[in-house]
Amino acid sequence: MVQKAKILLVDDRPENLLALEAILSALDQTLVRASSGEEALKALLTDDFAVILLDVQMPGMDGFETAAHIKRRERTRDIPIIFLTAINHGPHHTFRGYAAGAVDYISKPFDPWVLRAKVSVFVELYMKNCQLREQAALLRLQLEGGGKSAGAETKEPAGLLAELSARLAAVEEQAEALSKQLDDESADAAAVATAAHLERKLTGLRRALDALEPGAGNTSSVPSQN
Numbered sequence: 001m002v003q004k005a006k007i008l009l010v011d012d013r014p015e016n017l018l019a020l021e022a023i024l025s026a027l028d029q030t031l032v033r034a035s036s037g038e039e040a041l042k043a044l045l046t047d048d049f050a051v052i053l054l055d056v057q058m059p060g061m062d063g064f065e066t067a068a069h070i071k072r073r074e075r076t077r078d079i080p081i082i083f084l085t086a087i088n089h090g091p092h093h094t095f096r097g098y099a100a101g102a103v104d105y106i107s108k109p110f111d112p113w114v115l116r117a118k119v120s121v122f123v124e125l126y127m128k129n130c131q132l133r134e135q136a137a138l139l140r141l142q143l144e145g146g147g148k149s150a151g152a153e154t155k156e157p158a159g160l161l162a163e164l165s166a167r168l169a170a171v172e173e174q175a176e177a178l179s180k181q182l183d184d185e186s187a188d189a190a191a192v193a194t195a196a197h198l199e200r201k202l203t204g205l206r207r208a209l210d211a212l213e214p215g216a217g218n219t220s221s222v223p224s225q226n
Helices: 014-027 037-044 064-074 091-099 112-144 157-182 190-210
Strands: 005-011 030-034 051-053 081-085 104-107
Touching: 005 014, 005 037, 005 104, 005 112, 030 037, 030 091, 037 064, 051 064, 051 112, 064 081, 081 112, 112 157, 112 190, 157 190
Parallel strands: 005 030, 005 051, 051 081, 081 104
Antiparallel strands: none
16 A cells, blocks of 8 residues: 655644645645644654645744744755745745745645646655655665565565566656656756656666676665665
């Protein structure tokens, strides 16, 4: 069973959170509510999220300050943040959002279809990264455990290599399809950059896996997937 991605919705107004849930429910992912910046930071202490939808105008800790805290934490600094705001103060205000680490800045009222499409891209990238980490973990077990991995103690090295190669090929195919979807002028620059980073990690993992094949010579260490 494929684990669902978590999406963090941060807004101090319950009606806005309800509207976001209605828009994003079609993605069939886990939607987590936070009614303040402090509550959002608390949720981020224990859970991993694919993307954060963050309201700018909130009492107490506003969206900009919340984003600054998120980007300072090593655990959460790479989570994409989409700012949502009911007030447009012009280019300077928008620039402040990007400077705070946002990948996008959307003014209310927004097009539900556009918001859903943007969020779905980051969810898909997150899922691909999760799959990639799983393949990297299996490969490390192959390197460190002499061909045995948890739950597969009786599997021969050749069989494990074949399984790893097949799993990696599936992720590579999905990543290539996603890159083609993003290969147009309307695609978000942040999403394109994230997809390119994913492809580079896939290439490194494929090279490490190929080095394990019989006759490939000395194996090299698995590249970091952070």
